[in-house]
Structure formats: C-alpha cells, structure tokens
Amino acid sequence: MKMFNNINDHTSYHAKRRGEVMMVSDNIKTLSYAEAWDHINAIAAHIQAEGISKGDRVAILAKNSVDNICIFLACARIGAVAVGLNYRLTLSELDFISSNAGAKFLFMDQEFNSLRGDYLNSINSVCLDSDENAPILAEWLATPASLTEVEVNGDDILFQMYTSGTTGLPKGVLISHGNVLANSYQAPLSTGIGFREGDRALVIAPSFHAVGLVGALLGVIYGCSLIIHRDYDPVGMVETLAKEHINSVAVIPVMLQFSLAMVPNIKDYDFSELHTINYGASPISETLLKECIDAFGCDFVQGYGQTEATMALTFLTASDHRKALAGQPELLRSCGRAVFGSEIKIVGNDGQELAVGEIGEIVAKGPQIMQGYWKNPEATAKTVIDGWLHTGDAGRMDEDGYIYIQDRVKDMIISGGENIYPAEIENHLVSHPQIQDASVIGVPDAKWGEVPLAVLVSGGQPELSAEELTEFCREKLAGYKIPRKLEYIAALPRNPTGKVLKKDIRVMMAEKYPAV
Known part of the structure; x- marks a missing residue:
C-alpha cells in the first residue's frame, strides 16, 4: 500500500491523529481537523450526487474562506479537479477560462454573480453565502448524500490553475497530487524551516494563486492551523499576526510596505511567536528588510517559482538574509538556490548550458514541475523540453548556485x-x-x-x-x-x-x- 500518495492521506491522518486541533478558521467559521474532514466528506458526497466524477472540473469563484479550502479538498477527495477562478478578471475572461476547462459545476460567492457569463450560467451552481439564483451551501448539504470511495493516485490532477501566456490566452496548468506533495517536502528541506504540529499560519493570498492555494495545502499536509483572511487588510494583517499568535505568513513585499505605513505603532504589538515571513513575486530592498526585521523580529525567506512549478523553484533562506545584512547585500538581489531534489541551469538560445555568470533563460527540472497545459500539447512541448521547464525568465547563476533574475524573457x-x-x-x-x-x-x-x-x-x-x-x-x-x-x-x-x-x-x- 502506498502511503501519503495524495493529499487525502494527510488530511484523514490528521483528522484521526489530532482531530481536536483547529484546522481552519475565518471570521465566520472554525473547524477542527475532525470537523473539517466531516465537512469535506459531506461536500464531496454532494458533488458526486451532482453527477461529478473523477477527472471532472469544478469551478470555484470565491474569496478565501473555510468553505473555500474545504471545497478544494472535497474535490481532491473524489479525484475531481478544482479550477479556482480569479475574480479580478472580466466576465469575458472568466467565460473563456471556465469553458476552456469544461467546468461541470460552480461554487461561488454571491458578490460575483455579475461575473457569470454564458458558460457559467449554463452549469449548476451553489453559493457559499446567500443568493436568489442558486442554492446556499448549508441548504445544499442538508439533503442526505452518500460518499463513494474513489482511488486517487499521485499522478492524478489535484487542481487546474490558469496563467496567461505571451499570446495573452490563458492556459490551464495541470498540477498533480504528487506535484504538491513534492513541493511541500522540498520547502522545509531547502529552507531549514518546517511546519510543525500546532503551528499557526496566516493565509492571505487568494486561492486562485499558487501561493495562496499551495501555501494553504502545505499547512494542511503538516497538520497546522490555518487562520484565513478573506482579503488583504494592512492593519488587519498586523493585528492578526499578534493577537492570533501566528507563526508564519506568506506575503509580497508591497504588503509589508503597506502594513508598516498604515500601522505607525507597530512596535507596540507582540510578534514573539512569529518565526517566519515568506515572501515572493519580487525581491525586497535592504531598507525595507531592515525595517521589517526591526518591526517583526523574525526570519525572512524568499521563494521564486511559477504556477508551472507548483510553487517554488528556489529559496533565499533566512541564513542568506542574515548574510546579506552582515555584509553581502548583493544576495538580496538573488532569488536563492534550487530547492531540494531540483536542478536549475541557465541556457542560451540553442538550449546549451551557459557558463557561470552568463545571462540566459532559467530552466528547471524536478518533481514539482507541472503535468502540462490542459488541452494544449503544443504549448506544453514548447515549455517542458526533455523534462526541463523553460521559465521564460532570463537570469544568471553565480559560482555558489545563487540565481539572479535579470529580465523576463516573456516580458511579463x-x-x-x-x-x-x-x-x-x-x-x-x-x-x-x-x-x-x-x-x-x-x-x-x-x-x-x-x-x-x-x-x-x-x-x-x-x-x-x-x-x-x-x-x-x-x-x-x-x-x-x-x-x-x-x-x-x-x-x-x-x-x-x-x-x-x-x-x-x-x-x-x-x-x-x-x-x-
């Protein structure tokens, strides 16, 4: 029997092993691991009752919440593929994505009803809150439904996340259970900082982004407690970090900048239990880093990756940040070194590896690399060549293996x-x-x-x-x-x-x- 072959193994284990521990909480609902597992199974059974089978796509058009993460996990429970929709897109963009995915069911927040185009209006839906045009989740779950067990393997797709390409047409990135599990193991091995039982993580990034979704799933895999924010609020983030005894959070540098600006008395808060702030999307300046360390008093870790790599390809670790502040400030311009179990190299236009210091395209190979693009073999073949993910980012590598991004090949x-x-x-x-x-x-x-x-x-x-x-x-x-x-x-x-x-x-x- 294969253990920990999919994320369901982890969720069920924690429900049995530490069922009384809080798994997820937002400003409306709090569920322990045992309660969450029951909720996940109930949602999964009702999804099956709607005629959804393994491999079918289920769209989610909703902000962060306890129910949102449980829906993702319910899809995983029965081998359905969750498709998180970016509610910041236009109606026409969402209509293209949902129809391209072939979504057969929709979970949504009522506030996004105006974003339902022809395709999303043509499929059955359930609202996570009140709505006149669709059943409410609580009422939908009130009718009896039995769960049929489904075999889910590591190669099965866990979620399909859309990312635009250089042509401007969104592409569905296929991420498997195995991809997520691999990246969740790579992260602590690479940074030396791991989630532990009882850790409390603040989730702010939206679930339609890899950082938000994979970050939350990583917390579940390790049996952590997730405190979920529906939106980013600079003051609310600071207050929650202190009052909820948060141990870790993932942000982008601009969020830290906003919070410092909006909370002038930030030194009055107690962040003694905050051990790590993870950030990505862009480097952090030496000035901002010093201000953040002074305010929060914790370690900082930068991650670099992309949706096609599940989440992380490199990490600039806490010790790297300390080296930067101790006399090597150039390290802050780096995105770090390859994660455990992955290879990264810099190649020229001919695909040949370049010498140390030369600028070329960053390519990577590892167990977290996507399974391909949904119904787009041509784009897949151009992006993943002989197992190497061509990131589209131009950079260089120094003699110690640190990657420095110079530009974006795809002009992103x-x-x-x-x-x-x-x-x-x-x-x-x-x-x-x-x-x-x-x-x-x-x-x-x-x-x-x-x-x-x-x-x-x-x-x-x-x-x-x-x-x-x-x-x-x-x-x-x-x-x-x-x-x-x-x-x-x-x-x-x-x-x-x-x-x-x-x-x-x-x-x-x-x-x-x-x-x-």
Whole structure:
C-alpha cells in the first residue's frame, strides 16, 4: 500500500491523529481537523450526487474562506479537479477560462454573480453565502448524500490553475497530487524551516494563486492551523499576526510596505511567536528588510517559482538574509538556490548550458514541475523540453548556485504580485481606431513595484487621453492590467524581422521613469 500518495492521506491522518486541533478558521467559521474532514466528506458526497466524477472540473469563484479550502479538498477527495477562478478578471475572461476547462459545476460567492457569463450560467451552481439564483451551501448539504470511495493516485490532477501566456490566452496548468506533495517536502528541506504540529499560519493570498492555494495545502499536509483572511487588510494583517499568535505568513513585499505605513505603532504589538515571513513575486530592498526585521523580529525567506512549478523553484533562506545584512547585500538581489531534489541551469538560445555568470533563460527540472497545459500539447512541448521547464525568465547563476533574475524573457510585468502579460493588453490596444501601434512595458512604481506603461503610435488626431484609454480598456481587461501611464512616440523600434525592440523602448523611457 502506498502511503501519503495524495493529499487525502494527510488530511484523514490528521483528522484521526489530532482531530481536536483547529484546522481552519475565518471570521465566520472554525473547524477542527475532525470537523473539517466531516465537512469535506459531506461536500464531496454532494458533488458526486451532482453527477461529478473523477477527472471532472469544478469551478470555484470565491474569496478565501473555510468553505473555500474545504471545497478544494472535497474535490481532491473524489479525484475531481478544482479550477479556482480569479475574480479580478472580466466576465469575458472568466467565460473563456471556465469553458476552456469544461467546468461541470460552480461554487461561488454571491458578490460575483455579475461575473457569470454564458458558460457559467449554463452549469449548476451553489453559493457559499446567500443568493436568489442558486442554492446556499448549508441548504445544499442538508439533503442526505452518500460518499463513494474513489482511488486517487499521485499522478492524478489535484487542481487546474490558469496563467496567461505571451499570446495573452490563458492556459490551464495541470498540477498533480504528487506535484504538491513534492513541493511541500522540498520547502522545509531547502529552507531549514518546517511546519510543525500546532503551528499557526496566516493565509492571505487568494486561492486562485499558487501561493495562496499551495501555501494553504502545505499547512494542511503538516497538520497546522490555518487562520484565513478573506482579503488583504494592512492593519488587519498586523493585528492578526499578534493577537492570533501566528507563526508564519506568506506575503509580497508591497504588503509589508503597506502594513508598516498604515500601522505607525507597530512596535507596540507582540510578534514573539512569529518565526517566519515568506515572501515572493519580487525581491525586497535592504531598507525595507531592515525595517521589517526591526518591526517583526523574525526570519525572512524568499521563494521564486511559477504556477508551472507548483510553487517554488528556489529559496533565499533566512541564513542568506542574515548574510546579506552582515555584509553581502548583493544576495538580496538573488532569488536563492534550487530547492531540494531540483536542478536549475541557465541556457542560451540553442538550449546549451551557459557558463557561470552568463545571462540566459532559467530552466528547471524536478518533481514539482507541472503535468502540462490542459488541452494544449503544443504549448506544453514548447515549455517542458526533455523534462526541463523553460521559465521564460532570463537570469544568471553565480559560482555558489545563487540565481539572479535579470529580465523576463516573456516580458511579463509583476504589479503588486499580479502577473501581467503585455501581449494581451497590446492586442486590445491596437483594436482602437485611434491607435496605430502599441507596446506595453513595465515601469518602476513605488507602490506596486511596477505598473504597465502603454507606449503608443497614434492612428489619428486627436490622441487618446489617459482617461479615454482607461475607459477603453476597462471593458475587456481586469483593472490591474490597465496601463497606469501613457506615452506617444512616432514609431515603435523594430528589428529587421519586425519584432518590437522592447529593450530599446525601456531605454527610451528610463529617464522619465527611473527606478524608485
């Protein structure tokens, strides 16, 4: 018999071994491991009663909550595949994703009813809270339903998470039970900091993001207690870290910056039980790190990865951060070294490994690499070659194995922790009759890290104003994707084959948009 072959083995074990320990809590509901296991089984049985079988897709359009995480685990219980939907997307974007996934059932928060397009309106749904158009979860669970046991293996898909590509079309990343279990074992082995029975973790990142979902699942795997925040609140985060005796939390640096700014009396709080703040999406400045260590008095760990790698490919450990502050500040520009059981190398355009210090594409191999893209073998073949995940990020490796990201091969912009792909925005911009040509780059921003800048070639007079551009984008693009800044130039620089030279555009804009 294979033990710990899937996440269900872990959840059931903790329910039997430490059933009285709190597993999940939000501002509405608190469940022990035993109570949560019963709740998970009840939801799973009712999902089966809706005709959902192993391998079927179940969409979840909801913010963080006890019920949300239990629904993900209920899908896992019967081998169904959870598809978390990003509620920050537009109706048309969500309609494409849900139809592409072929979702057969929907769990949702009532507040997102307006985001249901033709496809989501065509399938049965249950609301986690009140709604006139769908059953409420509690009422739906009130009718009897029996659970049919399903064999779930490590290679079975646990969840399908959508990430945009350079073409702007979202792709469904297939992450298996084995992928998540592998990454959950790799993390403590790589950082030297592991979850322990009784640890209390604060979950803030949304469940449609790998950091939010995989981070929560990792806590469940190790039998921790999860305190769940529905949204990020800079003051609420600080208060919860102190009052709920939190041991660890995962954030992005801008969240720390906001909390320090919004809580001027932060030194009055007791963070004595907080041992680790994990962060990702962008490096942390030496100044902010010192301020955070002074305020929170805990260790810091940076993780680098992407959805296609479940969550983590590298870690900059707590000891690395201490080295940085003790005289090696350049380490803070690194995203760390490869996680346990993984290989990372830097390759050139020909796929050959480059020498130490040379810049090329970061590629990685390990047990956490995705199973592929849903119904997209061509994209899978281009992304995973001979087992190596081509990240699309350009970087270099030093003689000690530390990775330094130099640029994004795919020109991805990271704004406030959200991944933004310029091609999607550019395709929409050039559909406007007053825009002849368009390129989008990321420019530094003190608040969000970077924001999209639209560099346009006018297609006629008068030129669009920033307000008009925002209004044009609002219908088709999520708010965080809309360019915050606008510049006009006579023509976009291109190479002989017609490819836009974004490097040249960045140079052109560097003086006006300097690093902050």
